[in-house]
Amino acid sequence: MNSRELANSVCDTLQRNGFQAFFVGGCVRDLLLQRDPADFDVATDATPSEVLRLFPNGLDVGAHFGVILLHQDSLKVEIATFRSDLGYSDGRHPDHVVYAKSPQEDVQRRDFTINGLLMRHDTGAVLDYVNGRADLSSGVIRAIGEPARRFAEDKLRMLRAVRFAARFDYTIDSATAVAIRAQAPEIRVVSAERSREELTKLLTEGAARRGFALLDELALLPELLPEVAAMKGIAQPPQFHPEGDVWMHTLLMLEALPAKASPTLAWGTLLHDVGKPPTFRSAAETGDRIRFDGHVEVGVRMAEEICRRLRFSKDDTHQIKALVANHMKFKDVSQMRASTLKRFVRLHQFNEHLELHRLDCLSSHGKLDAYNAVRAFLAQTPPSLVQPPRLLSGDDLKEMGYTPGPEFQKMLLTLEDAQLDETVQTRKQAREFIRTRYPLRQFSR
Numbered sequence: 301m302n303s304r305e306l307a308n309s310v311c312d313t314l315q316r317n318g319f320q321a322f323f324v325g326g327c328v329r330d331l332l333l334q335r336d337p338a339d340f341d342v343a344t345d346a347t348p349s350e351v352l353r354l355f356p357n358g359l360d361v362g363a364h365f366g367v368i369l370l371h372q373d374s375l376k377v378e379i380a381t382f383r384s385d386l387g388y389s390d391g392r393h394p395d396h397v398v399y400a401k402s403p404q405e406d407v408q409r410r411d412f413t414i415n416g417l418l419m420r421h422d423t424g425a426v427l428d429y430v431n432g433r434a435d436l437s438s439g440v441i442r443a444i445g446e447p448a449r450r451f452a453e454d455k456l457r458m459l460r461a462v463r464f465a466a467r468f469d470y471t472i473d474s475a476t477a478v479a480i481r482a483q484a485p486e487i488r489v490v491s492a493e494r495s496r497e498e499l500t501k502l503l504t505e506g507a508a509r510r511g512f513a514l515l516d517e518l519a520l521l522p523e524l525l526p527e528v529a530a531m532k533g534i535a536q537p538p539q540f541h542p543e544g545d546v547w548m549h550t551l552l553m554l555e556a557l558p559a560k561a562s563p564t565l566a567w568g569t570l571l572h573d574v575g576k577p578p579t580f581r582s583a584a585e586t587g588d589r590i591r592f593d594g595h596v597e598v599g600v601r602m603a604e605e606i607c608r609r610l611r612f613s614k615d616d617t618h619q620i621k622a623l624v625a626n627h628m629k630f631k632d633v634s635q636m637r638a639s640t641l642k643r644f645v646r647l648h649q650f651n652e653h654l655e656l657h658r659l660d661c662l663s664s665h666g667k668l669d670a671y672n673a674v675r676a677f678l679a680q681t682p683p684s685l686v687q688p689p690r691l692l693s694g695d696d697l698k699e700m701g702y703t704p705g706p707e708f709q710k711m712l713l714t715l716e717d718a719q720l721d722e723t724v725q726t727r728k729q730a731r732e733f734i735r736t737r738y739p740l741r742q743f744s745r
Contacts, residue, residue, distance in 0.1 A: 306375045307340035311421040319346040322418035341378045382406035404429045411457045413442045439470040447479035455489045459498040466511035484519040496610040503566035506559030509551050530577040537590045541664045546576045552663035565652040568623030575599025599624045630657045630670040639720035642686045691730035
């Protein structure tokens with residue numbers, strides 16, 4: 301059984317028991333656009349208690365809002381009772397709901413016309429009370445009813461409008477856009493987690509450049525990511541960045557991000573140059589050219605603050621910071637010792653570092669020398685030489701007569717460097733290397 305079949309069976313059961321049941325929302329939109337829906341939502345006049353009577357395995361995840369979630373293996377269908385919402389004091393959730401008996405009443409509370417369509421599961425007949433089909437055909441994101449009211453009810457809808465416009469390459473209706481600009485400062489009401497989730501989708505659905513250009517146009521960007529908004533107008537040295545300022549460079553990289561890019565790569569791409577605005581120094585100040593001295597170190601601190609503010613996981617924060625911290629190291633690849641290069645390519649999820657560098661180059665000077673050199677190195681170098689097994693341990697050093705202490709780590713790292721440079725390849729050579737480099741008399745007990 302697939303998601304559509306499970307949703308069909310839900311509608312069949314509801315209808316057999318005398319209730320109305322329709323597909324609703326994004327799944328209808330996607331079906332009309334001949335896309336595969338990610339999931340299916342069903343709207344019905346059955347109350348939550350009546351739904352649970354018919355589907356005793358359902359979960360009342362939102363019974364207060366008339367929502368029951370039905371799971372079957374890895375599949376799920378959300379079943380929502382027709383309703384009207386009353387009051388949104390938190391700018392996100394209705395204070396009260398009133399159950400309705402008609403689908404026409406239900407769709408009036410929804411966000412955009414393209415998401416306000418209903419469909420019969422068996423005949424495919426569409427119920428359109430909000431002119432959603434016309435907006436689908438015209439490629440328009442339009443709030444249902446009065447835009448200002450829709451966004452006052454749920455501030456997250458402002459971000460969703462941008463994401464849908466970017467994903468489908470639609471325009472945003474002028475009245476809807478005006479309402480977003482007017483309420484843009486209110487986006488801060490939305491929880492950090494929900495904002496992060498929407499921004500991550502915006503970055504990874506294949507239209508990141510358009511999405512961030514819209515965030516900027518609608519005054520949402522400085523509210524959500526003022527550090528990114530600050531990139532606008534920050535000039536770069538033309539010999540390295542003929543494309544223009546830091547903002548244009550970042551937009552070009554976002555444009556090249558593929559759909560379904562990993563979230564950490566996407567955020568690393570967005571933030572890799574976040575340290576440039578505060579470190580900008582003009583040619584007049586430096587005496588030769590525009591410079592951003594220390595922008596990597598500053599950028600790492602700023603990326604950490606952004607990740608903390610948006611409540612990223614510890615692992616994702618670590619990777620995003622690493623992408624920012626290491627993105628300039630590729631320029632030194634041709635001068636790196638073998639040991640340094642091997643340690644470099646051993647970075648966690650190095651494929652993301654490499655892809656970020658490729659995007660960086662293609663969105664500026666266009667030279668891929670370092671990228672190609674690293675790819676060739678990885679292709680030609682066996683993993684056993686990139687990360688060979690350790691030749692000696694701390695216990696071995698003790699057996700050789702050395703006193704344990706903080707120097708042990710330095711000794712073992714120096715030995716590993718020699719091993720990576722392939723000047724030391726056996727345990728015997730390793731012992732000789734240590735005795736020569738660190739005379740035992742300096743480590744007497």
